[in-house]
Amino acid sequence: MNDEKRDDAMHEESAETPKEPPPGTRRDEPRDEFEEGSFWEKVRRGVVEGYQIAAEKTDVYARIASRRLRIVGITRRIERFHAEIGERVYDLLTGNPEARISEDSFVKDMVERIRRAEEDLTRVEAEIEEIRRESRGKGAGTREGTET
DSSP states (O other): OHHHHHHHHHHHHHHHSOOOOOTTOSTTSOOOTTSTTOHHHHHHHHHHHHHHHHHHHHHHHHHHHHHHHHHHHHHHHHHHHHHHHHHHHHHHHHHOTTOOGGGOHHHHHHHHHHHHHHHHHHHHHHHHHHHHHHHHHHTOSOOTTOOO
16 A cells, blocks of 8 residues: 555656756747757858858959959050050151161150050959969868869
């Protein structure tokens, strides 16, 4: 009979004090969906990381694109200078076949302008390479073997 009383007492005890479910598992209790290690926290972290990588890539591509536009402008300027020199040389030679072209002040000035424009071109191309090196160094979402 003692065993029966003990069994009854255990059943009464377990009926009176139900075990409390872990936090966030009861349907009537609000859950923190972004608690550490949860599915939604992992999704949120992935989205944030993806956004950061996209922002960094966009910045890199924008900086490179602006330099490429400068290269186009410089290249057109050089082409224009070449055309102007060609016109001047033609005018000099048609007027005087013995003309000393290398001593002409206009030709000298245009050659100097072309030299400075070519230096600008080299500098801008170097800036693009530096931007690419920086982006690879940051690991701005680049995968090994991909070109920025």
